[in-house]
Amino acid sequence: MNIVVSIKQIPNLTDELEINAEGTGLDHDALQYVLNEFDEHAIEEAVLAKEATGGTVTVIGVDTTGELDGALHTALAKGADSAVKITGDFPRGTDSHTQAKLIADAIRGMSPDIVLTGVQAADDRDGQIGPMIAAHLGVPYVGVVTGVQVKEGKAVVHKEYAGGVMAEFEVALPMVVGVQAAHQPPRYAPVSKIRQIAKTAKIDEVTGGAGPRAGSTVRRMFKPESAGHAEMWEGSPEEVADKIATLLAEKGLVKRG
Amino acid sequence: MAVGLDKVKPEAITEDKHLVVQGMDISGHWNRMFEQRVSWDYDVDNLDRVTDLPGGESLAWCYGCAKCTAVCPVDIVGDYSPRKIHRKTQMGVDLFNSDDLWLCTTCMNCLRVCPKEVNMIQIMPAVREQAVLEGTTVPPELQKAFEDTAKHGNPLGQPQRKRADWTKKVGVPVSIMKDLGRPVDILWYVGSYPSYHPRGNDAACAAARIFNSLGVDFGILGVEEKDDGDSQRLAGEKGLFEMLAEQNIAAFSKYEFSRMVVTGPHEFNAFKNEYPKLGADFKVLHYTRFLVEHLDKLKPMLKKPINLKVTFHDPCYLGRHNGEYDAPRQLLRAIPGVELVEMGRCRENGYCCGGGGGGMWLDSFTKEHTTMRLSERRVREAAEYGADVLAVCCPFEVSRFEDAAKSTGNDELMVRDILELLDESMRG
């Protein structure tokens, strides 16, 4: 079983997000980049699949930060067998069309049985990398998956719909899976182990060609603007309760008795 | 039965009737030899696995005198000590996969009394590091603290960008080095618990007010500060410690300062004893020693008497590990009205709160293996000595002891950082 996981790095959402001077996107240089959380689940699901059925896990990503090695070393520490990075002139925040094309081109020759990737990422909330890799490779795609079982040329995947409805798909391999959540929480890779691996592991490098570009541009990015102003009411709980009741009555939401 | 040869099987004895060695006649019973003792027949593979590790060697030196058992704080509420670990391992127990691996708080009381210098402060981190690399037996709550520290730079899992948010509550200015843009006399390393924990915030705010009143020229790192990582190292995540140390040392070296003051003993230990091995070079003081330097100026400011019986808990990493017993007591004695009473287990024999060596993040795990928490044992002792206040100077301890005071029905016992007591007396 040849399992490939496609990953990407995104801005760390626990940091303060900054908008660039042009107001057209994030100020990428001011931000710290971390592995997309959904991709962490894709790695976990891949390692679980390997542990269940055997095979190898290859992790691949486009190096848009110059720091992808750290994410790849972490994946190796968690149980991936090899790591590949696609290098070239790809800035932080490279669009998903470009990344999907680069990854599809790089993995075609690996003839993967199954490709796992995070169903989406918090930077563009685009959710397109998985479907586009599948389209480039001409194989089926199932997204919002919460569990993968592979056996003899097929994969059984669990997909989650709104309202808690679940579906089980049987799909002929090869295929691409968009992982919503692994069926176990992603494991912790001890920093001690990551540092050991960083000293010895070899990351394969592939030079990426020109991507197709997204075809759309962001005209304006801005922080939420407050529409109105909140009025703070002071006073004893009884006084405040009375004001609330009066207001609700004024708005016709309740009747005052 | 008379004492005779029957005590030993005759075939286990060899004895040469006539033997002269280097001109000395040692014939007969003078050269009597017995065959190997039974204890040599154990399969010592598991002991070898420990003693083969760098840092694990000294476990083999134990000769079973049991001095350690009498002082080990875990044994006082459970069944534990280096002697017991040595014996079990010698008899074949696999320490790498045993729950015993996570119970030692690295408090160092055993090493203080051990004639053979069996050093749990080195043995435990060495064996734990292997367990962490394997990843199979690490208690989940500890693993979570590692993960939070790796992701967020603090074991509480709080966002890094909020590290200086506590300063909004102080009421006096606290300068951040990045904004200050000039050298300072004192770089104050605040620490994770004072930065994020609500009760830690109280101590941090008190410290800021005291430093201001004393006119100390100080700054903090704010969002550039990361956890010191020392307790994670002792709990087995050496790589995480090294990563944090590299990041902290890089942040420290961006700024000019004459000395560093730390809020916590664990940070003090890290910066004094461990960071220098990684290239750090600066002078560090625990806040108690720093404030004692200013005692002449501080004393007249302590206006409001605190008419209470106060006892002091020696933090393991300030006392036993770094030899500081007097500074905290000098500060407490300087507060008017304070009656300082000592608990039986104090100073060199101070009882451990249970928070060291990763114990801070092993509360439920340790609870399963002991009759009561170490912190609960300690607050009972404070109550037995009739204390109104249990004074501490380690940010791990306030919340540990406050919880313990509640769970043992000693609600009336107040737990206060020395900083809080000084601040209260100063504010009048």
Ligand code: SF4
């Ligand atoms: S004090 Fe030292 S030598 Fe004595 S039993 Fe304990 S570990 Fe062994």
Ligand code: SF4
């Ligand atoms: S370091 Fe402390 S807790 Fe650990 S074995 Fe020694 S006395 Fe017990």
